[in-house]
Amino acid sequence: MKRLAHDVGLLLLTGVLAVSATFAWRHWTGPAITSAEKQLQSRQRLAVLPEGSFDNQPLDNPLPRPAAQRPNSHILAAYRATLAGKPSAIILVTQTQGYAGPIVLSVAIATDGRLIGSQVVEQQESPGLGARVGDPQLHWLGQFENRQLNDHWALKRDHGDFDQLAGATVTSRAVIAALQEALSYFDEQRSVLLENATHE
Amino acid sequence: MNRFCLLAVSLVPMLGATRTLTEGATIGLCAVVMGSMHQLLLAPLRPRLASWAYALASLLLLAALACCLQMALLAWSLPLALALGFYPALLCLQCLACDLLLPDQQRWRVLAVHLGAVFASCLLLGASRQWLANFADLHLASLAPGALLLLGLLLALYNRLRPGSAHPRRQGKL
Numbered sequence: 001m002k003r004l005a006h007d008v009g010l011l012l013l014t015g016v017l018a019v020s021a022t023f024a025w026r027h028w029t030g031p032a033i034t035s036a037e038k039q040l041q042s043r044q045r046l047a048v049l050p051e052g053s054f055d056n057q058p059l060d061n062p063l064p065r066p067a068a069q070r071p072n073s074h075i076l077a078a079y080r081a082t083l084a085g086k087p088s089a090i091i092l093v094t095q096t097q098g099y100a101g102p103i104v105l106s107v108a109i110a111t112d113g114r115l116i117g118s119q120v121v122e123q124q125e126s127p128g129l130g131a132r133v134g135d136p137q138l139h140w141l142g143q144f145e146n147r148q149l150n151d152h153w154a155l156k157r158d159h160g161d162f163d164q165l166a167g168a169t170v171t172s173r174a175v176i177a178a179l180q181e182a183l184s185y186f187d188e189q190r191s192v193l194l195e196n197a198t199h200e
Numbered sequence: 201m202n203r204f205c206l207l208a209v210s211l212v213p214m215l216g217a218t219r220t221l222t223e224g225a226t227i228g229l230c231a232v233v234m235g236s237m238h239q240l241l242l243a244p245l246r247p248r249l250a251s252w253a254y255a256l257a258s259l260l261l262l263a264a265l266a267c268c269l270q271m272a273l274l275a276w277s278l279p280l281a282l283a284l285g286f287y288p289a290l291l292c293l294q295c296l297a298c299d300l301l302l303p304d305q306q307r308w309r310v311l312a313v314h315l316g317a318v319f320a321s322c323l324l325l326g327a328s329r330q331w332l333a334n335f336a337d338l339h340l341a342s343l344a345p346g347a348l349l350l351l352g353l354l355l356a357l358y359n360r361l362r363p364g365s366a367h368p369r370r371q372g373k374l
Contacts, residue, residue, distance in 0.1 A: 007253040015260050018263070019264065021264055025267075025271060026271055033274045128339050
């Protein structure tokens, strides 16, 4: 009986120490985790803009999103990048359905409606096939840079302008549709997205 | 079936989280830290607790260690933590198997050799997978089945190059 009490007591002590150490560790690393998350988010979303093309903190002021959504993709957020008080680009974060799950893209669009660049924020596509959509070596998203809404937004096999990702037709079509819809969203909401920029 | 089969669970993080050299080095380092911390913390408890209480204490400590490790990864290398996913947490299984298999005599020496071997394998796997995927354009190497094949090849190479006759355990017999 004494042995059992001894075991239980020691076990409880271990448990209390383990739990309190975990909480102390969490308290200590909490701020670092928050700032790392913020940094990662801004890097993922703002990497589409060339260095020096903006001087504000676009992520601090999300733009109101008009309700008009596209059929195949969903605009999650919109940000305005400004340079010397003038809007230089709009960043749209858009989500579309890929082959294995949702794909979230960050798309930068210049004020003249030209696509500056795009980047994958989140995806769950098949490793080695659709997952290569964001592969910096392959640079598949690079072919959409400087394209406009009136280009042929489709794969070459669908009589369009663009190469597909090898073995990932569904992913390629989804991304192309999402980019085209982001451009058309910008085109439609241009006045809302760009207005009031000078009053900030 | 023998108790060394338990060590097969350490293959899961080793194969799943060694796509690149950085990932391999990180998961190897995590394995070393988790394994040694777990044994260090358990050492004072081992002679003092009955076996059922010892198993529970071991689980409690592992849970705390895994949480702290995950938080440390999130805080100091978030992109790497996201790439590694749940594999650092799976190192717990490896630590449990290790604790069960370590002999009573020369416990620390065997542990050091084991952790060193795990770390070296992770590094080697990471480096060769990254090299094969990027330079040899062998895409299979970046997937988990490719990693298993590669590990088999590396073990066969080790057995071939190591001087002296191979211990039966390295020939797959026990």
